[in-house]
Amino acid sequence: MKSGFLDKLIERLGRIGPEDVQNYLLQLAQEKGLIETVFNAIQEGIIVTDANGRITYVNEAACELFGLEADTSIGKRLDERVRGLDWKSLSQSQGAVSRDMEIFYPANRFLNFYIVPLLIERRESVAEIDDPGHTAEPVGHAIILRDITESRRSTEKTIESERFNALTLLAAGVAHEIGNPLNSLHIHLQLMERKVRKLDGKVKEELQEAIAISRAEITRLDSIVTQFLQAIRPSKPVLHPENVNSIVEEALRFFAPEIADRDIVVEPELRPDLPLIEVDRDQMKQAFYNVIKNSFEAMKRRGILRIHTDMDATHVNVSFTDTGGGMSAESLSRVFEPYFTTKSSGSGLGLLIVRRIVREHGGEMAIESNEGKGLTLTIRLPYLDKRVRMLEAGSSKPD
Numbered sequence: 075m076k077s078g079f080l081d082k083l084i085e086r087l088g089r090i091g092p093e094d095v096q097n098y099l100l101q102l103a104q105e106k107g108l109i110e111t112v113f114n115a116i117q118e119g120i121i122v123t124d125a126n127g128r129i130t131y132v133n134e135a136a137c138e139l140f141g142l143e144a145d146t147s148i149g150k151r152l153d154e155r156v157r158g159l160d161w162k163s164l165s166q167s168q169g170a171v172s173r174d175m176e177i178f179y180p181a182n183r184f185l186n187f188y189i190v191p192l193l194i195e196r197r198e199s200v201a202e203i204d205d206p207g208h209t210a211e212p213v214g215h216a217i218i219l220r221d222i223t224e225s226r227r228s229t230e231k232t233i234e235s236e237r238f239n240a241l242t243l244l245a246a247g248v249a250h251e252i253g254n255p256l257n258s259l260h261i262h263l264q265l266m267e268r269k270v271r272k273l274d275g276k277v278k279e280e281l282q283e284a285i286a287i288s289r290a291e292i293t294r295l296d297s298i299v300t301q302f303l304q305a306i307r308p309s310k311p312v313l314h315p316e317n318v319n320s321i322v323e324e325a326l327r328f329f330a331p332e333i334a335d336r337d338i339v340v341e342p343e344l345r346p347d348l349p350l351i352e353v354d355r356d357q358m359k360q361a362f363y364n365v366i367k368n369s370f371e372a373m374k375r376r377g378i379l380r381i382h383t384d385m386d387a388t389h390v391n392v393s394f395t396d397t398g399g400g401m402s403a404e405s406l407s408r409v410f411e412p413y414f415t416t417k418s419s420g421s422g423l424g425l426l427i428v429r430r431i432v433r434e435h436g437g438e439m440a441i442e443s444n445e446g447k448g449l450t451l452t453i454r455l456p457y458l459d460k461r462v463r464m465l466e467a468g469s470s471k472p473d
């Protein structure tokens with residue numbers, strides 16, 4: 075980096091008297107201050123090292139990204155401060171190197187690490203200024219760090235949705251075709267049932283049992299197909315102001331027989347003063363239903379499901395906490411993959427549908443699993459209209 079002021083200073087170096095030195099030093103200090111202010115104001119992390127890889131400068135953004143403290147880092151080797159950094163290969167190149175890296179401390183983020191060797195033309199004395207023969211000497215490296223976490227996540231999302239599209243297009247056709255024969259099977263079973271009623275004795279009993287089993291299987295197939303079609307043919311939500319508590323209660327009503335049959339206690343803790351939020355009632359009911367169903371399936375015969383509704387400044391939160399043993403870290407990482415299931419008769423689409431519905435409502439969901447104990451799934455739904463948020467004075471967090 076060349077500075078006009080510095081160049082002039084060097085040119086005049088032989089001619090300045092001792093009284094000028096103070097002024098020049100003052101001006102130099104001011105320029106340094108300005109550059110530091112600028113470097114601290116920019117979003118990118120900046121680190122400068124000397125030829126031995128020791129940190130000579132680090133700006134605030136870099137400190138934040140790497141969890142460093144400027145005061146205690148100056149003079150220390152960068153690869154000692156940032157463990158796991160492959161400094162050797164990064165610093166060997168003669169030219170600039172750009173590498174993406176994932177960091178785990180202080181937060182899990184993806185960074186683009188751009189490193190350039192710094193070369194300075196050494197001058198033995200002022201007299202050599204115009205001598206073109208001098209050589210450049212490596213004096214260290216400048217590093218620019220850019221946080222690419224968000225863009226990476228959205229790329230992942232695109233890949234995920236493209237893979238999903240290709241898969242589902244094919245499967246949607248198949249699922250649709252399955253619907254018609256299922257209907258016809260259902261009708262024929264009804265006819266058989268009527269005829270069987272006229273029979274007597276053991277044969278009647280056996281046939282009735284066989285028909286009941288077939289019916290249950292058809293219902294199961296039908297629900298898989300319905301769920302599947304819901305997952306892949308998302309309809310735009312039709313929004314009305316609704317009370318989330320009443321949707322929770324409605325979703326719970328479907329489970330009355332299971333609650334009575336098994337040793338499962340449902341503890342609703344519904345905050346009475348929740349604001350109404352714009353939701354598609356049927357879709358949200360479906361989302362809650364899927365979540366509750368998973369909890370019931372995880373708890374099998376006994377357990378406690380706590381459903382807690384609450385609010386903060388911007389969102390209504392609905393959390394479902396069960397005592398069903400939770401999931402392993404491996405399952406948790408795959409839970410939104412289409413068709414991922416650990417159940418022999420699962421579709422692996424339930425949570426995918428939940429996430430789609432929640433996202434379409436501008437919300438988010440989080441899963442916290444305590445393996446061996448249970449799981450908490452939280453759905454966050456915004457209750458402040460976007461336009462209102464934009465008008466709010468002093469709100470600096472856009473979304």
Ligand SMILES: Nc1ncnc2c1ncn2[C@@H]1O[C@H](COP(=O)(O)OP(=O)(O)O)[C@@H](O)[C@H]1O
Nearest residue numbers: 368369372400415416417420421422423424425
């Ligand atoms: N409350 C829960 N407790 C433990 N595991 C769960 C829970 N909810 C979901 N899971 C895990 O996530 C997987 C995917 O769930 P889901 O998408 O609803 O599909 P499915 O229920 O058909 O398997 C389940 O198979 C199960 O392993």
Ligand SMILES: [Mg+2]
Nearest residue numbers: 364368424425
């Ligand atoms: Mg499920």
